[in-house]
Amino acid sequence: MKDTFNNVVIYNGYPLSLVVAVTFHSAILALLLFLQSSRSADVMELVQPTVVKALLVQENPQVANERVRLKRQQQQQQRAREQEQAQQAAEAERQRQEQARAEEQRKARELASLRQRQEKERLDAEQLQREQETLAEEQRRQRELVEAQRQQEVRDRETQREREAAEAAAAEIASSEFEMVQSGTALIQQLVQESWSRPPSARNGMRAVLQMRLLPTGELVDVSVTQSSGDPAFDRSAENAVYGAAPFRELQALPINIFNENFRSLSLIFEPEDLLN
Template identity: 40%
Template sequence: MTMFAFHPMALLLKHEGYPPAVLAAILIHGLLLYIILDNPFLRNDMVDLDTPVYISATTAEENPQRLRRLQQIQQEQAREAAAQRQREQEAAAQAAREEEARRQAELQEQQRLEQQRSEQELAQRRQAEQEAQREAQRQAQIEEQQRLERQRQEQLAREQQAAQQAEAERQQQLAAQREADARAVDTYSAIVHNTVTRNWVIPPSARNGMTAVLAIRLVPTGEVISVEIIQSSGDAAFDRSVEQAVRRAARFPELQGMSTSLFEASFRNLTLTFRPEDLLR
């Protein structure tokens, strides 16, 4: 009987492009199948799909069903090897995709963090710039207020100085005016007194030291409106003589030369004290 071997090495040579893991699996399965088929007690009753067997020409001719079964085993082994290779390729591709996805995710996360950091730095810079601008504006306002306050104080000081100067000048003018008015009053009072003295007729009872005080009402033209004794000398004849002297004078034209204010203040209602001192008796 002629025998031919369906040996595992035939598969190894046929599938040289398989990965090492696949070749190792096929080799192990082939050895197991070889051992089983070489056992005279088992090879007629058992066929393993994963293990290559020795097939004799006589057996193939006598049992075509067994040959088909062995061919199916060979085909299934080839399909399994192809499927395993496909799974490994898919697993490798999946791992590559996952690695690329992880890398892209890390890159995107880094970009997001960098963008976030940039935005935060930009926001901080803008906030710092705004705060600096507000501080500069506040300082400018403070300086402007201080400048305006200095101007106000300087203006106030100038106004106060000017007011003090004006007041001093006014007081000086008033003092000078009062002094001038006092001299004018003395001058015009002397004129009135001398005029009354010229018109006085000395009564027999008059004596040195007698004093009569008269209230004389005048108008700006110097004309006498009224006269009366407001403080008697104690001698009726003396008092009447003085009053008559004023009435005889009747008018003091010199008074027209004084100012209206001085006339109103000192001569409209004139108080005249008449006290002769040069009487012989």
């Protein structure tokens, strides 16, 4: 009877529904995955970006600057070591002098005691007086010693402070220089990247290196291909990008020494990284 099935199913049927619902969801998921994996590369090729990535790598001012900073740090450490050695030498010298002085003192004391013994019987009063004198002298010597030590300490502390101040100043200069070079590099990179329109023959893995020479005013003197990509159109497009992006007026703001170190001659590497073919 047809109603039998209805009657069995009518007020429950949850297990069946659950199975159907889960199957339904898995089917949708599988469909999505299938569509995603079967999306072919031919379709993707049609999407072509107009602006492509230009990378600054070779003779990268950032790297160069980092190297300079490291070298400077090493020099500082070297200087600190030398200073320390000099201090140690001075200390040794001072100790030697002190020993010599103590030796002298000892001899003098021995002599004095010898004389004392000789003249003990006849010069009681004088002996007393002399004893007092030696005592006073010894006290004076000790005072001098203490004074010298204190002065040495003060000198040490001052040199230490000076050295720390110099280190901090050097580090600050280095970091601000580093930032300046970084921002300048980023600027050039961005401008060139914006003005680069990649030829249709460009492919991933192509690589052209261009050398550009700049004036401190930010103007471009010339640009030359130092390493061709093998595709003349690609090289020319890179050249045109640099010409189109120049002049880099913002470089005027840089101090001249930083400019000379980092930007006077600059290499740019052109690599279309974001292509899909």
